[in-house]
Amino acid sequence: MSTYTQKKGFGATLWDYLTTVDHKKIAILYLIAGGIFFVLGGLEAMFIRIQLAVPNNDFVSAGLYNEILTMHGTTMIFLAAMPLVFAFMNAVVPLQIGARDVAFPFLNSLGFWLFFFGGVFLNLSWFLGGAPDAGWTSYASLSLASEGHGIDFYTLGLQISGAGTLIGGINFLVTIINMRTPGMTYMRMPLFTWSSFVVSALILFAFPPLTVGLFLMIFDRLFGANFFDVANGGNTIIWEHLFWIFGHPEVYILILPAFGIFSEIFATFSRKRLFGYSSMVFATVLIGFLGFMVWAHHMFTTGLGPIANAIFAVATMAIAVPTGIKIFNWLFTMWGGSISFTTPMLYAIAFIPSFVAGGVTGIMNAAASADYQFHDSYFVVAHFHYVIVGGVVLGLLAGTHFYWPKMFGTMLNEFLGKITFWLFLIGFHLTFFIQHFLGLMGMPRRIFTFLPGQGLETGNMISTVGAFFMAVAVVILLINVVITQVKNVQVGNDPWGDGRTLEWAIPSPPPFYNFKQLPLVRGLDAYWLEKMEGKKGMTPAEPIGDIHMPNSSFIPFMISFGLFVAAFGAMYRVDYSWGLPVLVIGMLITILSMAVRSVKDDHGFHIHKEDLMNDDDKGGKA
Amino acid sequence: MAAEEKMTLETWPASPEKQTLEGKNKFLGFWLFLGGETVLFASLFATYLALKDKVPSAEHALAKDLFELPLVFVATMLLLTSSLTSVYAMYHMKNFNFKKMQLWLGITVLLGLAFLLLEIYEFNHYVHEFGHTFTSSAFGSAFYTLVGFHGGHVAFGLLWITTLMIRNSKRGLNLYNAPKFYVASLYWHFIDVVWVFIFTVVYLMGMVG
Numbered sequence: 001m002s003t004y005t006q007k008k009g010f011g012a013t014l015w016d017y018l019t020t021v022d023h024k025k026i027a028i029l030y031l032i033a034g035g036i037f038f039v040l041g042g043l044e045a046m047f048i049r050i051q052l053a054v055p056n057n058d059f060v061s062a063g064l065y066n067e068i069l070t071m072h073g074t075t076m077i078f079l080a081a082m083p084l085v086f087a088f089m090n091a092v093v094p095l096q097i098g099a100r101d102v103a104f105p106f107l108n109s110l111g112f113w114l115f116f117f118g119g120v121f122l123n124l125s126w127f128l129g130g131a132p133d134a135g136w137t138s139y140a141s142l143s144l145a146s147e148g149h150g151i152d153f154y155t156l157g158l159q160i161s162g163a164g165t166l167i168g169g170i171n172f173l174v175t176i177i178n179m180r181t182p183g184m185t186y187m188r189m190p191l192f193t194w195s196s197f198v199v200s201a202l203i204l205f206a207f208p209p210l211t212v213g214l215f216l217m218i219f220d221r222l223f224g225a226n227f228f229d230v231a232n233g234g235n236t237i238i239w240e241h242l243f244w245i246f247g248h249p250e251v252y253i254l255i256l257p258a259f260g261i262f263s264e265i266f267a268t269f270s271r272k273r274l275f276g277y278s279s280m281v282f283a284t285v286l287i288g289f290l291g292f293m294v295w296a297h298h299m300f301t302t303g304l305g306p307i308a309n310a311i312f313a314v315a316t317m318a319i320a321v322p323t324g325i326k327i328f329n330w331l332f333t334m335w336g337g338s339i340s341f342t343t344p345m346l347y348a349i350a351f352i353p354s355f356v357a358g359g360v361t362g363i364m365n366a367a368a369s370a371d372y373q374f375h376d377s378y379f380v381v382a383h384f385h386y387v388i389v390g391g392v393v394l395g396l397l398a399g400t401h402f403y404w405p406k407m408f409g410t411m412l413n414e415f416l417g418k419i420t421f422w423l424f425l426i427g428f429h430l431t432f433f434i435q436h437f438l439g440l441m442g443m444p445r446r447i448f449t450f451l452p453g454q455g456l457e458t459g460n461m462i463s464t465v466g467a468f469f470m471a472v473a474v475v476i477l478l479i480n481v482v483i484t485q486v487k488n489v490q491v492g493n494d495p496w497g498d499g500r501t502l503e504w505a506i507p508s509p510p511p512f513y514n515f516k517q518l519p520l521v522r523g524l525d526a527y528w529l530e531k532m533e534g535k536k537g538m539t540p541a542e543p544i545g546d547i548h549m550p551n552s553s554f555i556p557f558m559i560s561f562g563l564f565v566a567a568f569g570a571m572y573r574v575d576y577s578w579g580l581p582v583l584v585i586g587m588l589i590t591i592l593s594m595a596v597r598s599v600k601d602d603h604g605f606h607i608h609k610e611d612l613m614n615d616d617d618k619g620g621k622a
Numbered sequence: 623m624a625a626e627e628k629m630t631l632e633t634w635p636a637s638p639e640k641q642t643l644e645g646k647n648k649f650l651g652f653w654l655f656l657g658g659e660t661v662l663f664a665s666l667f668a669t670y671l672a673l674k675d676k677v678p679s680a681e682h683a684l685a686k687d688l689f690e691l692p693l694v695f696v697a698t699m700l701l702l703t704s705s706l707t708s709v710y711a712m713y714h715m716k717n718f719n720f721k722k723m724q725l726w727l728g729i730t731v732l733l734g735l736a737f738l739l740l741e742i743y744e745f746n747h748y749v750h751e752f753g754h755t756f757t758s759s760a761f762g763s764a765f766y767t768l769v770g771f772h773g774g775h776v777a778f779g780l781l782w783i784t785t786l787m788i789r790n791s792k793r794g795l796n797l798y799n800a801p802k803f804y805v806a807s808l809y810w811h812f813i814d815v816v817w818v819f820i821f822t823v824v825y826l827m828g829m830v831g
Contacts, residue, residue: 178647212662212669232678601626
């Protein structure tokens with residue numbers, strides 16, 4: 001083992017991460033990249049709130065405001081929330097099911113680099129003539145009228161990163177179906193694995209419509225097609241449908257993993273089995289299923305007619321039932337439990353009322369006739385920030401504190417963690433609660449300023465003050481991360497002391513092969529069961545033998561880089577003669593890299609039994 | 623059983639594509655990928671149906687003016703037959719008969735290539751005889767995008783199967799490349815299924831207006 005843990009220089013470490021196919025390192029890459037984009041999106045949010053702090057403000061111009069607003073939404077959804085979800089899926093799911101890696105380690109790396117280059121491409125728009133400015137939904141009538149290349153950065157960038165997400169989704173589906181350790185039946189899988197499973201299925205079926213929508217937009221803007229050009233027979237509503245057929249499942253893609261993380265946290269820190277496990281699984285699957293039937297509730301005012309609106313309204317309200325099941329199960333998990341108020345648990349407890357508030361306004365929006373009043377007002381802004389920040393972001397922050405020791409082998413400081421929690425929670429409600437009333441008072445969404453004397457001043461000022469609370473909270477979290485990593489106090493297998501699932505049975509961070517011997521799972525909360533019977537660890541399901549591991553590869557980076565180059569070519573082809581050759585060169589880089597991957601055999605390597613035998617002191621025992 | 627081990631007819635298993643864990647993963651992962659592809663084509667079909675015959679002026683050609691069934695019939699027969707020959711190839715793969723597998727894959731590629739050439743001729747015909755281009759109308763954009771995405775899949779499939787045939791020509795079958803051949807044939811069948819829908823929705827429905 002000593003050979004694997006030698007101190008490495010910066011260059012070697014960098015090369016290691018550029019070529020890694022290890023799910024734990026890819027998780028760290030997702031966490032860092034997603035974290036950086038989260039800070040970027042947060043800065044954009046701060047600029048929005050500063051601009052709207054007082055009436056008639058001129059902190060930014062109207063055009064720049066549109067760009068900031070668009071990039072805030074796009075960055076937060078596609079480049080911050082999605083990759084952070086993938087960070088935890090990568091870090092935790094293979095460990096929870098007792099696997100040594102994901103089903104397709106190479107594709108796992110490819111998925112990350114596609115996301116990364118897509119995100120970088122999108123954000124380069126700031127320096128190359130202006131960012132997209134048609135909102136994160138990029139409705140066709142606005143997009144086609146948008147000058148410059150902002151929208152092209154949006155379509156091409158999201159196309160590249162979307163391909164990465166789709167690959168990730170397929171990977172986790174196969175991993176969870178094929179790679180579970182002996183005894184890990186479907187109904188013994190931890191809830192986070194279950195929600196990752198359902199989310200992966202949603203990704204598989206939700207992302208292709210976005211791919212098509214983005215292609216149509218690319219063809220219209222860059223290749224002279226007429227999909228959305230009414231004068232030539234086109235129809236702008238097609239974009240709205242394709243976007244929301246993707247976009248609605250997308251919000252469940254974000255929230256379900258957060259539900260999964262909270263389910264783990266509630267059970268762990270109530271020291272109780274999750275209440276109603278089977279109904280939780282059922283509710284998760286049902287939410288995933290219904291999530292595909294409700295997209296037109298984003299389009300009530302488009303004019304689909306009363307029948308369509310009524311059907312989609314009822315379907316939308318139906319989702320409240322499985323969500324309600326979950327809320328009650330979490331409450332009953334805490335009921336009678338021996339609760340410890342750690343930082344992750346605080347987030348989990350605060351999540352319940354915050355998310356329920358967002359759910360209630362969701363039902364209000366689902367009433368189609370009432371939605372005609374709410375539509376495009378700050379009421380809608382308040383609603384979706386309550387579910388996304390109150391649900392997804394609280395979940396990701398809770399997950400960061402909860403899984404940090406498993407990912408890095410160190411504990412984030414609990415005192416600083418609690419300060420972050422309280423500042424963030426207070427700031428969140430301060431910012432968004434008042435926006436319900438701003439909306440009901442008539443403040444439209446996506447405006448860059450407002451006039452004095454209309455009763456909007458106080459509400460907007462309160463909202464801006466709240467945003468600063470959240471910003472300070474995030475800064476304290478970053479300080480906490482730095483302090484923790486500098487101190488570098490290593491922790492053991494089960495640092496929370498109450499871990500229930502397989503990941504807590506192995507060292508923090510786990511050895512690169514995860515399990516020296518695959519563990520035998522005898523029931524739900526496999527590790528907890530063994531602990532309750534007084535055992536130190538899991539019973540192995542196999543004798544010690546050679547372990548087959550995948551080889552590292554630089555090819556995923558090159559495939560993604562080729563598409564990044566090609567995207568520039570496709571975009572500048574309409575302005576400059578060098579565009580077409582660049583497009584061709586980029587595609588060649590990608591296709592040749594794929595060809596190398598096809599032609600060169602990759603059998604991986606084996607860790608030999610003898611090396612594992614001498615490895616007892618390092619842990620990694622099943 | 624190691625994937626790169628030398629195999630004989632006796633040791634060759636009944637389902638070589640699912641013998642190793644890597645093979646099982648590829649098999650399942652590819653089926654799931656085809657699920658995603660189905661949604662992709664469904665979105666393209668929906669777009670086509672929404673924009674069918676949506677043209678800027680009365681002079682522009684419509685679906686009923688464009689299509690000729692004899693040409694489309696020949697193309698359909700070529701592609702359907704190529705699906706059958708790829709089944710023969712997989713039959714020989716399962717029986718560890720590498721030479722015959724290569725032969726039938728070769729025939730599959732030739733049939734696919736003929737289909738692709740016919741499609742190029744067809745597009746060329748529409749552009750020059752009818753002025754029906756990618757940019758002439760929303761109908762044109764939707765038609766060439768749907769049928770062209772399928773054509774692009776055919777071209778990629780040809781490239782893929784040919785690469786597999788050349789790469790493995792000297793070493794024969796083993797448990798490492800059997801899943802690769804199998805998955806490529808799955809892809810080829812999927813292309814065929816999509817074409818059946820294009821034939822119905824675009825061409826037959828186009829003829830009856």
